[in-house]
Amino acid sequence: MSAAVPGSRGLELRFPGRLDFSEAMVLQQRAAEALKAGGGGGTVFVLEHPPVITLGSNKKLNQVLAAPPGVPVVQTDRGGGATAHEPGQLVVYPVVHLRRLDLGVKAFVLRILEAGARLLAEMGVAAEPRLDPLGLWVDGRKIASMGIHVSRFVTTHGLAINLINDLGLFSAMVPCGLPGVCMTSAARELGHAVDTAAAARRMAELTTEALCPDPAP
Numbered sequence: 001m002s003a004a005v006p007g008s009r010g011l012e013l014r015f016p017g018r019l020d021f022s023e024a025m026v027l028q029q030r031a032a033e034a035l036k037a038g039g040g041g042g043t044v045f046v047l048e049h050p051p052v053i054t055l056g057s058n059k060k061l062n063q064v065l066a067a068p069p070g071v072p073v074v075q076t077d078r079g080g081g082a083t084a085h086e087p088g089q090l091v092v093y094p095v096v097h098l099r100r101l102d103l104g105v106k107a108f109v110l111r112i113l114e115a116g117a118r119l120l121a122e123m124g125v126a127a128e129p130r131l132d133p134l135g136l137w138v139d140g141r142k143i144a145s146m147g148i149h150v151s152r153f154v155t156t157h158g159l160a161i162n163l164i165n166d167l168g169l170f171s172a173m174v175p176c177g178l179p180g181v182c183m184t185s186a187a188r189e190l191g192h193a194v195d196t197a198a199a200a201r202r203m204a205e206l207t208t209e210a211l212c213p214d215p216a217p
Helices: 021-036 105-123 168-172 186-190 196-211
Strands: 012-018 043-048 052-055 073-075 083-085 089-095 128-131 134-138 141-151 154-162
Touching: 012 021, 012 196, 021 043, 021 089, 021 154, 043 196, 083 089, 083 168, 089 105, 089 196, 105 128, 105 134, 105 141, 105 154, 105 186, 105 196, 141 186
Parallel strands: 012 043, 052 073
Antiparallel strands: 043 089, 052 083, 089 154, 128 134, 134 141, 141 154
């Protein structure tokens, strides 16, 4: 795993590359426990996962049709329902203390969605943040999914943005319990690939700016 990069706004930035979902959860839990114990300002993890299907805490939305052989199905404590992670999808896990940032849950979710929308806009994709149904949308197509968990004001999980993934794993489920939803990606919308490494760095910057904005003059 790469070393932490000090953020300019009090958050550490970590770029582990491609990491198994279970390993990423361990990293998040360690960062969360440190925050609960009073240490550090928070960490933003930006990474990719090998193919995995994750289930949310809303069991009615966990509609898995048939997981492909070798693809794990993992129960999580985040909100929402079943979704897919696969290479080429950018995953952002901000582990922060909401009270220390003076943020409520809704404001936090909106800021992360807006950071993702800014990233996509810089690529040339106009995406709309929505709270219901939750995610980033390009017209009626879903390009990013979000689900979080909050314990003692500390957040885990986060936002998954489809960049260059082939989207095939989403056919194994009803994504987020939304029948008929059309999943899309930045590459599909633009007609060409995007630089995922550059996108990861930029998304980390945008997330820290969203969570720790400069004070008004």
